[in-house]
Amino acid sequence: MYPENYKYTKEHEWVSVEGETGTIGITHHAQSELGDIVYVDLPKIGSTVSQHQTFGSVESVKAVSDIYSPVSGEVVAINDSLSGAPEKLNADPHGEAWLIRVKLSNAAELSGEGMMSAAEYAQYVGA
């Protein structure tokens, strides 16, 4: 269920790192708890995000949920396809429905406090 090479947060986001770039999304557990996702609000390319700070929101039919960044850095890409098809977040939250890519400003955050491995996260959500 949860890819081994991702890191996870208590706020139910994941980050996958290649080189200096981190790809960020919400977890399967998060989309399942939210239900049908109908709207995604993402930051602009070039803006900066900070670890554990909110950078956008995901809305289901019933509710709004803030998204917190697992890492700090500059936004270098956003997943434009989600604005027309937010339901992708229900279907493939760990893959096609990634949210943003950031250029990491502090790679040490990845091994810092509050970051979980796939096994730790699965245990955290009782999966």
Add this chain to the structure above:
Amino acid sequence: MSENQSLKATPLNAVHRQLGARMVDFGGWDMPVQYRGILEEHKAVRTAVGVFDVSHMGEIVVRGPGALDLVNLVATNDAARLKAGQVHYSGLLYEHGGFVDDILVHKVADDEYFLCVNASNQDKDYEHIVAHNRFAATVENAGARYAQIAVQGPMALAVCQKLTRSELSPIRYYWFEDGVFAGVEARMARTGYTGEDGFELYVKPSEAVTVWEAVLEAGAEFGILPCGLGARNTLRLEAKMALYGHEIDATISPLEADLAWMVKLDKGDFIGKEALLKQRAEGLKRKLVGFEMRGRGIGRDGYEVNVNGQPAGWVTSGGPAPTLGKNIGLCYLPVDLAVPGTRIEVVIRGVGVEAETVTTPFYKRAK
């Protein structure tokens, strides 16, 4: 998923859990918010049929020779106009004109009225009615005697007809009949809270599971889905039906809530009448109006509404309208702005997002 032991449960609680429902605390009741998903359940009701457990709703029975006088004193609509077997929407008001609750009044007989009231208002309503009972009527707080199951959607009639020998087709919208349904005694009312055709079935709690399972089985050929409170809310919002605590509460009058049609100011005295007459004479200050989002974003319950950059009102209910593919809502605005075509801004996380007031209901079924 935590289970809160202090929550009240309907007779169908275990059935919901078996069906995999996501349960929430709804006004002190442990209720299903969704089973497979709100959008799918919403669509089932608009295009086929869905079944809802609404056993949390309260029932109050008023009996005796003074029953009509009491109902007509506490409720805004004119119960004298009801025929036996007929239902209407009505309001219980305080003297100051604000809502105690919105209710359905069923006339069972000249000396018996059956009121369906909101779950969390049941005891307050009962006490309010009893406090004004100067007609020696018998008032029963009867919620514990009833479970309620709503079968809603264009195929609801076909599904329900399979389960009763009563002829349902001649029962008109907002009429009811008592009979046998799925082998048990039932009050079968052609009413609902979805904007679709359908029936609300009042049965004994001990027989709720029998009725629920019979409805699901009879509806299988039509693609029936069990539906939760999530879909119930999106369906009622599209149909612009009020929800207590949102469009109406103790601070809001029926005139403000665009519900003047359920107030009969010519019927004689009722609680709140003087306040409404005064409000009408002085002119309303604010009124409920529908809106559609024009900019990106979803206006939701409680968000502020600005007009020309100035605070002007608030959203009472808002969210996606799955049938329409739009983001809609209801809001209170100063009365001169509460007309279709006003450009407004809904303040979403600190930012004003464009929206426009529109005519309502947002959705109306083809007759």
